[in-house]
Amino acid sequence: MSGSGDGYPSDLTDEQWVLVEPLPPTARVGSKGGRREKHPRRRIVDAVFYVVRTGCSWRQLPKDFPPWPTVYWYFTWWHDDGTVERVHDALRDRVREADGREAEPSAGLIDS
Numbered sequence: 001m002s003g004s005g006d007g008y009p010s011d012l013t014d015e016q017w018v019l020v021e022p023l024p025p026t027a028r029v030g031s032k033g034g035r036r037e038k039h040p041r042r043r044i045v046d047a048v049f050y051v052v053r054t055g056c057s058w059r060q061l062p063k064d065f066p067p068w069p070t071v072y073w074y075f076t077w078w079h080d081d082g083t084v085e086r087v088h089d090a091l092r093d094r095v096r097e098a099d100g101r102e103a104e105p106s107a108g109l110i111d112s
């Protein structure tokens with residue numbers, strides 16, 4: 001679980017976070033960007049995983065996560081720029097390797 005409190009079963013482990021942390025784009029701050037990020041990236045990612053794992057609506061995020069509109073904004077940004085797919089692939093590869101299989105699934109299809 002994350003180092004941000006009691007946590008939820010859907011929270012990334014420290015080992016998973018090491019894989020995921022470099023994947024989201026850097027914050028848009030400075031003269032041509034927005035303001036500094038108010039919420040830790042890890043809590044945003046954990047909130048996204050909470051919604052995915054529980055199937056709850058964005059508005060039903062527990063209050064110990066960042067506000068749901070913030071989490072949803074990050075999710076749509078990351079979905080549109082391919083971050084969600086990169087995170088999925090990185091975690092899938094780790095699970096496959098831990099299971100003794102090749103990181104990349106085979107491209108072959110089985111046709112009945």
